[in-house]
Amino acid sequence: MTIMKPEPGGWRGGTGLGVLGIVWFFGTLTLGYLGVANGLVFAGGTSRNAELAQVLIYAALTLGFGAPVVGLFVAMNLGNKAGTVIYGLIVLGLATLVLVMMSKDRSNHVYKQDPPICTAPPEKALGVPGC
Numbered sequence: 090m091t092i093m094k095p096e097p098g099g100w101r102g103g104t105g106l107g108v109l110g111i112v113w114f115f116g117t118l119t120l121g122y123l124g125v126a127n128g129l130v131f132a133g134g135t136s137r138n139a140e141l142a143q144v145l146i147y148a149a150l151t152l153g154f155g156a157p158v159v160g161l162f163v164a165m166n167l168g169n170k171a172g173t174v175i176y177g178l179i180v181l182g183l184a185t186l187v188l189v190m191m192s193k194d195r196s197n198h199v200y201k202q203d204p205p206i207c208t209a210p211p212e213k214a215l216g217v218p219g220c
Contacts, residue, residue, distance in 0.1 A: 113157060115129055
């Protein structure tokens with residue numbers, strides 16, 4: 090007599106992947122907020138803690154880009170189809186964002202001299218640059 094076993098489902102590790110997704114989303118937002126809050130400078134003042142702000146921003150970037158990649162590999166190894174699709178789409182979106190940001194033409198961000206402003210009276214404006 091053989092005992093029939095259920096086929097392994099596609100939800101193995103679903104709870105862990107869900108927790109990773111929640112930590113990724115809220116952790117990145119929290120670290121980014123704290124980094125900006127500690128490094129923000131108003132009206133020529135000094136930041137509260139510039140070194141801490143830099144560490145928090147780097148931690149937010151690491152968590153923001155690293156957690157989806159880890160989630161994708163974990164989901165693929167566990168055979169979790171839904172997790173693989175979800176984390177795959179997140180990684181694809183992040184990769185697209187990085188490629189678009191890297192390929193933008195940055196030449197339009199170069200400061201150009203302001204055009205001359207006409208300060209001559211109207212009757213003498215003829216021939217004055219900027220009039």
